[in-house]
Amino acid sequence: MTLKDVLTGLLTDDGPHYECRNCGMTLEESHDVCPNCDSSEIATYEFDSNS
Numbered sequence: 001m002t003l004k005d006v007l008t009g010l011l012t013d014d015g016p017h018y019e020c021r022n023c024g025m026t027l028e029e030s031h032d033v034c035p036n037c038d039s040s041e042i043a044t045y046e047f048d049s050n051s
Contacts, residue, residue, distance in 0.1 A: 001026070017045040 006026055018027035022039035033040050 015046070019043050019045070 016030070018030055019025065019042070020027065020034035020037060020039055021041040021043050023034060023037040025034055025036040027034070027042065030044065031042055034042060
């Protein structure tokens with residue numbers, strides 16, 4: 001997935017976005033630990049395209 005794909009998805013999708021703060025991996029759903037690096041530092045961002 002390219003940066004352009006990620007940004008386009010963020011700008012067009014409502015709802016939460018999950019990202020590992022350690023490795024930067026974008027997650028499709030909430031996880032307790034990152035499946036890529038096993039970090040427990042998962043950030044949740046809420047986007048509302050109606051604002």
